[in-house]
Amino acid sequence: MAGLGLVDLVDDTTYSGNAITAHMVAVPSALDEPVWAAAFLMRQLRDTNFEYPFQENKTPTQYGYKLIGEEKFVNEHTYSIMHMQGRMPSFSRFMEGKFGKFGTMPDRVKSFGYDLDCVLNSNASDIAVVDIGGGRGEMLLEVKEAYPHLRKENLVLQDFEPDTANAEDLTIQHWDFKDKSAQPYKGALVYSLTHIYHNLSDIEALKLMKKVADAMEPHSRMLIHEFAKNSTYGKMHATMITLYAGRIRSSREWKEMAALVGLEVTFEAYPIGGEGLVEMRKSPLANGTT
Template identity: 25%
Template sequence: HDNLALAVISQYSIAKAVPLDQSISMIEVSKKTGLSEHLTRSILRHAVATGIFHEPVPNHIAHNGLSKLLLEPKMAGWVHHTTNDVVPAASMVIESWRRFPDSNEPNETGFSLAGGQGKTLFEYLAENAEARDRFSLAMAGLTASGGYDANDLVHGYPWTNITSGATIVDVGGSDGTMACALASQYSGFRLIVQDLEGVAAHGKEALLPSLRDRVQFQAHDFFHPQPVEADVYIIRHVLHNWSDKYSVQILRHIVAAMKPTSRIIVNDAVMVEPQETSAEQYWNMSAMNLQMITLLNAKERTLHDWTELFAKADPRLKIATVHKPTGSEMSIIEVVLMD
């Protein structure tokens, strides 16, 4: 019911109906949002009980620190995506397990049964502009919340060990946030951002003129053969979206293009045992793991899982180093070819 309250607050833009610097009667909120007075009071009082908003005098509501977060577009996008897409999908996860036992397929999920119309999350987003906008804002909100900053990889890996002039490919690099951050810090690399055609075209248009001499965008589907023989392949926040079946395919295409001296830098979560971290950190990892299961039939991986995945893709793929930057939710896994 906490999720129901959040969904109503999100759908009816209740946070926007409450003034920033003073309280407002619940009746006025009802009039502004079009939600009945009874339901407005029921939802708001439950929200107050969970720490969102506060009721300074009976039947009046005011913002507090948590409710003000809902006015920030990125956080509002995260809540909107969670309540519209994730919560309904979670309610169908058990049914998806019954219908598709031990499935690796991204279109046999709680999401595909709940609202995805039998499609994968990414297929659904490609066809649904409203859901795509929600998802984009949600991802921006996740990044803004801390722990997923591209600069953690820029400053957390010894890039000075990579030869100047090296070619670095950001596989599934989206809008180029990672590559641009790296190019801004190190001017000696040639960076190629690969993603699907529409994404790559948008990234190219938005690229700062000052970076165009060393960052380029290339339309590429990572389920097809890798066209670039690079020194470094970055796979950032990608493999956790895919089950082992599909992650192996992505990795094999990269391995086929690698030189003996090439390396893969995976920037993704490494699950640990509950006793190895704080309760809050473990909750964050566990919640993301369940999110991947719900939406994509994917998962967050332990170090053992990562080791097995690389070996499954190619027995020569070995983990050379693992490092988790302070404050980051993601680790930096350096993978090399060893005969």
């Protein structure tokens, strides 16, 4: 078949290394993973009698490696596979700015009518913002610029492998929310999560949400920055499913999850494009009041 170049044709029952898979290993790219997972999506569904939802280590990503005999990747999380293959530097570069800029965090949430000034000018806690999974801390630096009274000790960057590039301006802390450890900072004004929950299955998302909820006080807010579940981000939704068993969630789903961990949704905005905002706070029943 003319025009296929170096691609080796394989039939429906043959899964072996070819020019495409060799290129994916030799030339790491953050975009390779969605292409890989999509190639094995229907095969996994068919072979498992359309078992769904996926488990986070049993997505089409791992299923593809199972079919080609790469056993060392079969039970690994997609992030672990990327790390083992040397893809994480490329992925980290891709993730800088979290899928592009839609304005600074303070300006963006204010454009929705959210009163961030009231929250961050409160003296209810010395910790203003804990940014969970915040990478290099770009969002916290935007907050610092908008609210210059906030000092290093008021702004906490948490990550599994935190980048220390901005250590002079931010408090840097390792926190692996996937292990059994509790959220180390109690009673912060804001716990912020930007594009974190969409990487997680419902079970894993609830585990994280419960850890944050347990650390919250009545004055605390959890601010969730995620794309809306709409036609604009259909491809993103599908990508999260096939890579991580995660997904983009709707207003109804956020409210159901909040109720399970003693929180309630107290503000929400779902723009057509760019990150929306969901605020959760302790529910009155969780606070012991009626």
